[in-house]
Amino acid sequence: MRPIRLRRAVVLATATLSIAGLVGCSTTTGGSTAGGDVPQELVVAAWTPIENLDPHGASAMDNGTQVAAKAIYSALVRTVGKGQFEGVLAESWQPNEDATEWTFRLRGNVTFSDGKPVTSADVVASFNRVLELKGAMASNYAGHEAKESGADTVVITSKDPDPALLGKLSTFYVTPAAQEKWDKPVGSGPFVVERFTPGQSLVLAPNPGYWGGKPALRRLELRSIGETAARMTALKTGEVDLTWAVPDDQLPGLQANSDLVVEKDQGNGVITMWMNSSAKGLGDPAVRRALWQAVDFPTIVTSLFPETGSVADSVVTPNVLGYAPQTPVKYDQAAAKAALDKAGWDYDQTIRFQFSQPQFQQFTDAVASDLAKIGVKVEPIQKESAVFLQDLLALNWELNIQQLGTAGFDAATNLGRLYTCAAKRMGYCNEDLDKLLAEAGSTSDTAKRQELYAQANKIIWDDAVGMYPMYVRTLYVRNKSVQGFTVPQDLTPDFSKVRIGGDG
Amino acid sequence: MSAITVRTRLWPVRLRSTPAVATAAAVVLACYLLVGLVGPLLIPYDPVATSVADRLLPIGAVRQDGTLALLGTDGAGRDMLGQLVHGARTSIVIGVSVVATCLAVGLALGTLAGYLAGWTDVAISRLIDVLMAFPGILLAIVIAGLFDQGMLVVVLALSVAGWVAFARLARGLTLSLRVRPWVDAARLIGVPTPVVIVRHIIPFVIGPVTALATTEFAGAVLSEAGLSFLGLGLPSSTVSWGQVIANGKDYLDTAWWISALPGLALTGLVVSTGLLGDHLTQRLGSSR
Numbered sequence: 001m002r003p004i005r006l007r008r009a010v011v012l013a014t015a016t017l018s019i020a021g022l023v024g025c026s027t028t029t030g031g032s033t034a035g036g037d038v039p040q041e042l043v044v045a046a047w048t049p050i051e052n053l054d055p056h057g058a059s060a061m062d063n064g065t066q067v068a069a070k071a072i073y074s075a076l077v078r079t080v081g082k083g084q085f086e087g088v089l090a091e092s093w094q095p096n097e098d099a100t101e102w103t104f105r106l107r108g109n110v111t112f113s114d115g116k117p118v119t120s121a122d123v124v125a126s127f128n129r130v131l132e133l134k135g136a137m138a139s140n141y142a143g144h145e146a147k148e149s150g151a152d153t154v155v156i157t158s159k160d161p162d163p164a165l166l167g168k169l170s171t172f173y174v175t176p177a178a179q180e181k182w183d184k185p186v187g188s189g190p191f192v193v194e195r196f197t198p199g200q201s202l203v204l205a206p207n208p209g210y211w212g213g214k215p216a217l218r219r220l221e222l223r224s225i226g227e228t229a230a231r232m233t234a235l236k237t238g239e240v241d242l243t244w245a246v247p248d249d250q251l252p253g254l255q256a257n258s259d260l261v262v263e264k265d266q267g268n269g270v271i272t273m274w275m276n277s278s279a280k281g282l283g284d285p286a287v288r289r290a291l292w293q294a295v296d297f298p299t300i301v302t303s304l305f306p307e308t309g310s311v312a313d314s315v316v317t318p319n320v321l322g323y324a325p326q327t328p329v330k331y332d333q334a335a336a337k338a339a340l341d342k343a344g345w346d347y348d349q350t351i352r353f354q355f356s357q358p359q360f361q362q363f364t365d366a367v368a369s370d371l372a373k374i375g376v377k378v379e380p381i382q383k384e385s386a387v388f389l390q391d392l393l394a395l396n397w398e399l400n401i402q403q404l405g406t407a408g409f410d411a412a413t414n415l416g417r418l419y420t421c422a423a424k425r426m427g428y429c430n431e432d433l434d435k436l437l438a439e440a441g442s443t444s445d446t447a448k449r450q451e452l453y454a455q456a457n458k459i460i461w462d463d464a465v466g467m468y469p470m471y472v473r474t475l476y477v478r479n480k481s482v483q484g485f486t487v488p489q490d491l492t493p494d495f496s497k498v499r500i501g502g503d504g
Numbered sequence: 505m506s507a508i509t510v511r512t513r514l515w516p517v518r519l520r521s522t523p524a525v526a527t528a529a530a531v532v533l534a535c536y537l538l539v540g541l542v543g544p545l546l547i548p549y550d551p552v553a554t555s556v557a558d559r560l561l562p563i564g565a566v567r568q569d570g571t572l573a574l575l576g577t578d579g580a581g582r583d584m585l586g587q588l589v590h591g592a593r594t595s596i597v598i599g600v601s602v603v604a605t606c607l608a609v610g611l612a613l614g615t616l617a618g619y620l621a622g623w624t625d626v627a628i629s630r631l632i633d634v635l636m637a638f639p640g641i642l643l644a645i646v647i648a649g650l651f652d653q654g655m656l657v658v659v660l661a662l663s664v665a666g667w668v669a670f671a672r673l674a675r676g677l678t679l680s681l682r683v684r685p686w687v688d689a690a691r692l693i694g695v696p697t698p699v700v701i702v703r704h705i706i707p708f709v710i711g712p713v714t715a716l717a718t719t720e721f722a723g724a725v726l727s728e729a730g731l732s733f734l735g736l737g738l739p740s741s742t743v744s745w746g747q748v749i750a751n752g753k754d755y756l757d758t759a760w761w762i763s764a765l766p767g768l769a770l771t772g773l774v775v776s777t778g779l780l781g782d783h784l785t786q787r788l789g790s791s792r
Contacts, residue, residue, distance in 0.1 A: 227753075228754045229753050229754045232754075247754070249560075249579070249754065249755065250754070252758060253757050299556060299557055303556035303559055303581075304556055304559070358754075362554070362559075362580045365552075365554050365740075366580060368552055368554075369552055369553045369554040369580075372552045372553065373553075380740070382735070
């Protein structure tokens, strides 16, 4: 019996030791957190799922990818307001006289998370990648070329003058020239990827070598919670510390909770409902205008979005360069019906109305209801976001709804990127508009550009390329322990300065 | 058949088996049927028409145009009463269609398997085993997900695995019926097999199968609501309680009536069907 007893004793001793070890470990971890008592861990429920970490490809302009990119990579410059920029990787920049050639000097001390320095070769490779992949951003850079000029200087030239380049570059992120693993990419941003499950969760750790100083957070998780109710519950229970794009209807329940802080951004988004001009019957501007006229948007906006919505009067928001107020489209069903009859609208045709995010559910239902009153059949179809994006680019819809922001607060990244014939985003092609946009994109005089974009705005609005019913402000709700967070104006929060305080 | 009434139960049976409870359940069911049949004629409801100015009105509130929203409105301003009444019709139609399909298929295959025995029985029984090994609702989700949304697809999806219970019951009963004297006699005097099955087997199988049909009805109604809740069931142009419950889940703490009312209606229908089914099983059923 002796050997058995001995063995048992050894097992017991090992078990005791390992338990003691575990306890010891957890005490040390607990004691070593910055700030002493609160773990510096932040869980964020991202508004849209993060499907992809590639900041150059098809989903480059998705909010999820943009949010992730801001944390993992660095851009050359970032927007701080309308027409104001701040260097990120670029230390300084200089356009030539007619803005066809921009010279960027890179910061000297920046390295990627794998320790290699960020060089002009990486910037050029990233830029070329955007052009090659022909993704959502590529049409920003038609006729552009990036060249290195020494290890720390990049020159971006364009065929036509491009004074809006800085605005466009605010969503252009630099990755190493030799990047291979896009599920665990190397970047030079404040965080590095620890684990990524597409569409579900992105776990980030601080980048100790970040040039702007190592972030206070020890762990940052961006989680995708599709269900609004689940997202709000997670916020109330403290499972999630921060989220944004909170629906108006959820506000009363959240405001009652004293642990939560509600903030609103200035708003840069426009609810944009493109009508597919290449679809049957929708090529006629009179039809598109009539459909727009048939929907009582003022009532829908004030009923569904009392906190965050306001009726739009332009294709871009007032804080964007290129904004110009347009004549409101007056709700008049009789006139709409008459115009449709005159244009020979086929009332048996069903308009497929695609959307992805749940906050559009009631909006689309209300639009369908108003159009049904004059006999136009609309079928709202909710799609999973990857399918939605694929169908959107393939023009596999008649009516589409999404929230569009204007990166860099410059119409060049919105009107100039989306409404050209070459972009083929909504089947609309107008050579006059193309000329205007090309001219506006290549004029360096700000006043002249404003004037040209105002004209473009008018064409898009009057031709009813889409319906533009509402400006959106975004509600940000965070736990009050989250500190150092500034509400972003472009829906992409920066977590590098965030820390977790006590209760205060 | 009447001798087989004693069954061991794990819980007190008084509530489930008294005729009074069964009568009450039958009355409740009759009300649902009446609402489903007549209600939609009296209370018009258009699932496409919304009225966002009247959204989220509580029970008994008055709309902007002065009409009464008896049971409130949902997040898009649609009338809750209308949705409940029209949803009742949808639930009953789906439940009846699914049960009818399952009953027809299950009864046919089950009696064939039981009566013919041999390879027919082996083939049908193995098919039943295969389907039993697969969770029914999962199969329904896969089928409903593959096709475009529609009433027919939902009925098909729920019937694919639903007939199995009927077939098993019918087969078991037939196995014991085929050796009864009157069946032997019929066979001996040369009555053709189909006639034997229809005239001498099915009349004795139909009772227990009907009892089973009631519980299957409740299951079908619940499954349809489940599919619609997941967005895989009926298209939004057809009112379904499952959809209404799903629509209200964002408003559970502010506008509880959107999810709670159809939930209660569903519970009432399923519970009373179950109680009636239990009673029928005791009256008509045999040990399954």
